[in-house]
Amino acid sequence: MAIDDTYFTEVCKEGGSAFSFKIKRKLHEEQTPYQSIAIYETEAFGNLMVIDGYVMLTDRDNFLYHEMLSHPALFTHRDPRRALIIGGGDCGTLREVLKHPGIESAHQVEIDERVTRLSEQFFPELCMSNDDPRATLHFGDGIQWVKDAAPGSYDVIIVDSTDPIGPAEGLFREPFYRDCLNALGTGGIVVQQSESPLYHMGILKGIHKAMRSAGYADVRTLHFPQPVYPSGWWSATLARNEESVSGFREDAVKEKSFATRYYNHATHQGAFAMPTFMAEALGT
Numbered sequence: 018m019a020i021d022d023t024y025f026t027e028v029c030k031e032g033g034s035a036f037s038f039k040i041k042r043k044l045h046e047e048q049t050p051y052q053s054i055a056i057y058e059t060e061a062f063g064n065l066m067v068i069d070g071y072v073m074l075t076d077r078d079n080f081l082y083h084e085m086l087s088h089p090a091l092f093t094h095r096d097p098r099r100a101l102i103i104g105g106g107d108c109g110t111l112r113e114v115l116k117h118p119g120i121e122s123a124h125q126v127e128i129d130e131r132v133t134r135l136s137e138q139f140f141p142e143l144c145m146s147n148d149d150p151r152a153t154l155h156f157g158d159g160i161q162w163v164k165d166a167a168p169g170s171y172d173v174i175i176v177d178s179t180d181p182i183g184p185a186e187g188l189f190r191e192p193f194y195r196d197c198l199n200a201l202g203t204g205g206i207v208v209q210q211s212e213s214p215l216y217h218m219g220i221l222k223g224i225h226k227a228m229r230s231a232g233y234a235d236v237r238t239l240h241f242p243q244p245v246y247p248s249g250w251w252s253a254t255l256a257r258n259e260e261s262v263s264g265f266r267e268d269a270v271k272e273k274s275f276a277t278r279y280y281n282h283a284t285h286q287g288a289f290a291m292p293t294f295m296a297e298a299l300g301t
């Protein structure tokens with residue numbers, strides 16, 4: 018039940034909760050071969066993108082998610098040069114990745130080209146790096162892309178996906194993580210957006226189990242606030258071949274040449290601090 022018809026509401030059945038935005042107007046709505054996409058102008062959060070009724074991002078708070086999905090992994094890897102983003106069609110993660118001067122190539126594989134075209138139109142600041150010569154935008158299934166990738170061809174793989182339903186379901190499974198492992202070079206890291214620690218511990222546990230049985234040496238979850246996602250608290254899970262995820266290039270973070278709004282050396286450390294219930298559930 019919406020507050021009134023001037024609000025967009027996302028109901029989260031598994032959490033028994035809902036989050037509403039006061040809407041100024043609907044800017045766009047369409048059904049693509051993959052999903053329904055709607056864009057709203059809100060009173061307080063800028064523009065809002067909704068896919069299949071689920072909030073994807075807003076102007077106001079997307080920096081939290083995009084920064085925490087990309088920089089912790091990129092500053093944990095010793096020398097990341099080749100990045101792959103699966104999903105991420107809004108291009109916010111791509112923009113963060115390309116802030117790293119050491120990145121030589123960033124491939125983005127999004128299944129639905131319309132997400133990117135609408136983001137270019139309604140979230141232009143997220144797409145400001147799309148013309149960077151290091152970036153290549155592919156439109157297709159990320160699962161197949163990773164299966165076909167040459168062994169050792171990426172340093173960091175970021176899975177910026179929708180929830181584990183529909184075309185994204187396979188992105189949360191062991192065979193996909195095994196293909197990622199094969200596609201990663203020495204010390205390579207895969208990062209998966211891993212839902213809410215409060216509402217989705219079953220999904221988080223499943224990701225840890227699938228990554229461990231795929232053969233990664235270390236799997237760790239970080240967490241951060243995300244007001245517009247269910248429970249307001251979100252996570253990303255990192256898995257690394259051959260070595261530990263803990264430890265990062267702290268001096269490089271302190272001296273980084275680009276601006277971030279949430280990410281810094283202290284939030285990097287804090288994000289990996291495990292609340293007791295998470296440590297018990299995940300065994301980390």
Ligand code: SAM
Nearest residue numbers: 073104105106127128132158159178179184185
């Ligand atoms: N961060 C957002 C969230 O958690 O709500 C998701 C951002 S991004 C818009 C997610 C993208 O993943 C969508 O655009 C969707 O089309 C894409 N996607 C889903 N399954 C995919 C697959 N198998 N391969 C590539 N992209 C996929």
